[in-house]
Amino acid sequence: MVPLPVLPPVNSAHRRTLAPIATPDRxxxxxGPSNAHPTVLQALARMPIGHLDPLYVELMSEVQELLRYAWQTDNRLTIPMSGTGSAAMEASLANTIEPGDTVLVAVKGYFGLRLADMAGRYRANVVTIEKPWGEAFSLAELENAVATHRPKILAIVHAETSTGICQPMEGIGDLCRQHDCLLLLDTVTSLGAVPLYLDEWKVDLAYSCSQKGLSCPPGLGPFTMGPRAEAKMMARAGKVPNWYLDVTLLNQYWGSDRVYHHTAPVNMNFGMREALRLLAEEGxxxxxxxxxxxxxxxxxxxxxxxxxxxxxxxxxxxxxxxxxxxxxxxxxxxxxxxxxxxxxxxxxxxxxxxxxxxxxxxxxxxxxxxxxxxxxxxxxxxxxxxxxxxxxxxxxx
Amino acid sequence: MVPLPVLPPVNSAHRRTLAPIATPDRxxxxxGPSNAHPTVLQALARMPIGHLDPLYVELMSEVQELLRYAWQTDNRLTIPMSGTGSAAMEASLANTIEPGDTVLVAVKGYFGLRLADMAGRYRANVVTIEKPWGEAFSLAELENAVATHRPKILAIVHAETSTGICQPMEGIGDLCRQHDCLLLLDTVTSLGAVPLYLDEWKVDLAYSCSQKGLSCPPGLGPFTMGPRAEAKMMARAGKVPNWYLDVTLLNQYWGSDRVYHHTAPVNMNFGMREALRLLAEEGxxxxxxxxxxxxxxxxxxxxxxxxxxxxxxxxxxxxxxxxxxxxxxxxxxxxxxxxxxxxxxxxxxxxxxxxxxxxxxxxxxxxxxxxxxxxxxxxxxxxxxxxxxxxxxxxxx
CATH class of the missing domain: 3.90.1150.10 (Aspartate Aminotransferase, domain 1)
Known part of the structure; x- marks a missing residue:
């Protein structure tokens, strides 16, 4: 055996003696966060398994399929991001924006402002239109803005958690197709709880969270991307400027190749699988x-x-x-x-x-x-x- | 009551009827992932509380303080990122790199390559030096490279999970100070398990994961940043080009202001708190x-x-x-x-x-x-x- 080096003394200034956790049931x-379903909480407490274990790979497919059901989409690229809903929000922008792209954000609350902030960090030309906090956009208002600014992406929040407003979706998808623009929809506070028909509405990019309508604790960010968004992502000149949220890499793990990207948060995905199972059971x-x-x-x-x-x-x-x-x-x-x-x-x-x-x-x-x-x-x-x-x-x- | 709109039919093509989760105990x-401590798993199953609840704020402080102990650092900016270890790795680069900065990555395994890939996405001038997979760098090799390339950041992996090699740290911190360069250290496979003295070693940036040495499931990424790295971050010309991992924003939530940034993954933090408590108890x-x-x-x-x-x-x-x-x-x-x-x-x-x-x-x-x-x-x-x-x-x- 190689002799161990003599170690410097350990500094105990930050060592704390704490009692076991005792948070109350609120x-x-x-x-948000909202309460989680007790069955979901029990799933979180299961012993982890490997993120490349065949049983985990099967669970990944179940999560993907049930997310497609919840969102009413056939999108191949439907996965939970390994972060909260905000990470999935950022993924929707990071993968599709190329520097200089015009991104039109329809702001009618806090989360519209966040979309605009994020899009700017990916060097988009960010244009915003605004409505008072407590109103929704009319189709004519959106049409006018899209025709004026000719954006590559129109980003809008379906369910604004800051105002309690549900954005009517009729006609927005067709409008975006007519102007060759991607439609990006925030469904953080609608998935699993409010009628959502992504494919019927011609939504190209959407994200949500694991809590709220899904009854799982916060920690995962459901994400989905349709063929038009995928085409824009695949045509980009350089790498996605965010490694952790890079869907071109994540797709190799979640797709049929199962190539290691990052160590999946397996316990959160246990919870997500149960949450989605219960939603499908209820219908x-x-x-x-x-x-x-x-x-x-x-x-x-x-x-x-x-x-x-x-x-x-x-x-x-x-x-x-x-x-x-x-x-x-x-x-x-x-x-x-x-x-x-x-x-x-x-x-x-x-x-x-x-x-x-x-x-x-x-x-x-x-x-x-x-x-x-x-x-x-x-x-x-x-x-x-x-x-x-x-x-x-x-x-x- | 406003009459409900007639809803289109729900497509059940992706609806699945699944049995309750039944993963085995491996x-x-x-x-990694490695098994979690049973006490930690029980903490994950607690009912969530609000991320701005006074009791959660107290728990955040406990997690920060115990992370400082585990890492042997006084760094104020010591927090778990709301993603896996790879997210914390990316945070260490995203917050500190400005476009054109030379980043020297000492590559001796898979995770060195990942650091180089990530740094490039933040538009660093990435320079790598390489050793065969199964060796470590000598101080002279690092000294030579730092003197030649004059990087703003030297990034190196302490515990290379791909090779099983532990990098000797003696002298590297002093070398970086002499050349006005930040020292960034990957401690994913060492935190809580292998001697680590961040402050004594003059490490400016480090990250780890919640599993492995900490015995919590994967899902959080401990992150710490010393005063020199903080100064570089605060002096940057533009916003951090990654919203989710932006430490200037996260600091307002984890610092004394407690300003909402994103909805924290509260249950994972319950587990992390217990994992760190058990580590402090063992010593x-x-x-x-x-x-x-x-x-x-x-x-x-x-x-x-x-x-x-x-x-x-x-x-x-x-x-x-x-x-x-x-x-x-x-x-x-x-x-x-x-x-x-x-x-x-x-x-x-x-x-x-x-x-x-x-x-x-x-x-x-x-x-x-x-x-x-x-x-x-x-x-x-x-x-x-x-x-x-x-x-x-x-x-x-």
Whole structure:
């Protein structure tokens, strides 16, 4: 044996003696993460297997196939990225943008702004059109912008988690085909919960997350790419300027070659496989209808309490409801009260809606009438204490 | 209520009816993933909490602090990236390279090649020096290359998973300081298992993975950046050309501001917190000694069976052993036999060592004498059947 070198002393300044983890069971009714299905959580706790094990390869195919079902697409290149939804968002841009390409981003909330930021990092000529946070784009508005700017990619968010708005999709795919433009759609807060027909809508690129509608914890980013996007990617002059998210390499691992790219997050994929299995068992129509009916319960209940919903009824997302914080109420104080006293998380506003709305999520496993009742009851009984005291003079008047 | 639009029919071509997940318990003695500690797996199955929940914020601080201990660094910017080790590898380059920067990569195996590939995607002027797969660089070789090429970054792999070689670190940090060059170190197969003293070694950038020495499943990529690397990042002319891995943004979430960047993979971080807690409980010296002694058992046992180890004794990694496949043996057939008949995974060679070696990992939770005994016993009893039959003539001679 070669004698071991004498080691320098170990510095214990950052060593900590901690108790075992003891996080509480919260009810997560904010914009995400949402609660995961108990069956999915049990799958995460399975012992890992190798990422090139034949049994794992089979599981990969199952995940791909069930993602195609959930998205209603035949796209060959349908895989979960080994990062959160934001990584899948970045993958949709990194693989398809070449420097100087015009990318048109239709911004109507926080995640549209993120798309624009990301696209710029890939040296696109980024053009944005904007709508107030709480509205959707009309087909005419999009048509006008596409005809004016002639983009290579039109990027738009289907389900804006920051505003609770669902973008109507009719005609957008045809518009993009007419102008030889790729259609990129953010489905983070719609996959598994809100009607989505990628192929019928002629969507070329889409991404989502593992939590929310799929009831798996956050950590994977479903990604799909149609033949037109694939052709643009394959024709690019240089390598994709992002190694980790390079679909030309990932395709060799997820495709029939199974060439090692990176060590897959196998346990997260165990969870994803179970989440998608449960969704297929329930059926898309049933899952969509469940989300719709529970949200309608929520909307009716909130309005019955005199609260105002930020999104117009025709554009409301069944997964994420924006509720206007009544005048004089400290919205943050109420949501902190819900968290600390009742273990229920409700989100605050982001960006233009910061301080103006609460964001209530009913997604995946959490979309249950019992959760709606529980929350409405707390709004009814506990919100009044957070309303400003009415001044006696005003009462007299 | 707004009437629901009539939905097109759902296509069930990709719908699958699957049985609940039933992956087997394998013993993963390859290059990774390795088995996770049962306590870590139980943590993964906890119900998620919000990524801005005060309890999660506290957990983030614990993870950061324990990573500093494991790496022996005081670096403020020490965080797990929300992707696998390869994402953390890419983060170390993406944040610090500006177009045209010379990056010197010392290549002595597969992961050195990956560093060079990634650096090129960030438009570095990539210069490589190479050694055969199974050797390490001498300080003089590195000194000569740094003096010649004057790089902004020297990137080198501490523990080459493809060859089983541990790079001696003495003097490299001083060399880099003398030439005003950042030292970037791959510690994927050393963190938690092999002596590592980042600050003492004057390492400016390092990354690792959540599995292997840490005994958590793959999915997170520990990342750390010292003050010199931070200064280079903060002085860059434009945005970091990778949004997901942008440390200037991530720092606002992991730092004292806690500004939302992306939805954290909370369950993976539950596991990471437990993995690091267990490592701190055992203590670095004890964990390093355990890995060393179990590997010595393995090395002695393999050599007693007449097998040759590919790495010279003085450079051998305690985590990953490369064993030469004896002449005439179908290495892949033997490892498939181990997997299918005994549920034990052993790796094959990568790149220049493909078909030439087996790769045996004893990492983290798996570094136990019982596993060594089990594997040695199988090599002794079952490998002979895979050796070529000796021709009678040869016996006579």
């Amino acid at each position: 009810l997560l009714l904010g914009p 898309l129509e049933a899952a969509w209808a469940r989300h719709r009916s529970n949200s309608e319960l929520l909307w009716a209940g909130l309005e019955a309490l005199g609260l105002e919903l930020h999104a117009p009824a025709a554009l409301r997302l069944p997964t994420l409801t924006t509720v206007r914080i009544p005048a004089g109420v400290d919205g943050k104080a109420f949501s902190q009260h819900l968290l600390t006293k009742h273990g229920i998380e409700v989100g605050g506003g982001l960006g233009a809606l910061a301080g103006k709305v609460w964001r209530i999520g009913l997604m995946g496993y959490n979309s249950q009438p019992e959760n709606v009742d529980l929350l409405l009851n707390l709004f009814e009984t506990e919100l009044p204490a957070f309303r400003p005291a009415v001044a006696p003079a005003a009462v007299a008047a | 013993l993963l003695l390859g290059p 670095l010296e004890a964990a390093w000694a355990r890995h060393r002694s179990n590997s010595e058992l393995l090395w002695a046992g393999l050599e007693a069976l007449g097998l040759e180890l590919h790495a010279p004794a003085a450079l051998r990694l305690p985590t990953l052993t490369t064993v030469r496949i004896p002449a005439g043996v179908d290495g892949k057939a033997f490892s498939q036999h181990l997997l299918t008949k005994h549920g034990i995974e052993v790796g094959g060679g990568l790149g220049a060592l493909a078909g030439k070696v087996w790769r045996i990992g004893l990492m983290g939770y798996n570094s136990q004498p019982e596993n060594v005994d089990l594997l040695l016993n199988l090599f002794e009893t079952e490998l002979p059947a895979f050796r070529p039959a000796v021709a009678p003539a040869a016996v006579a001679a």
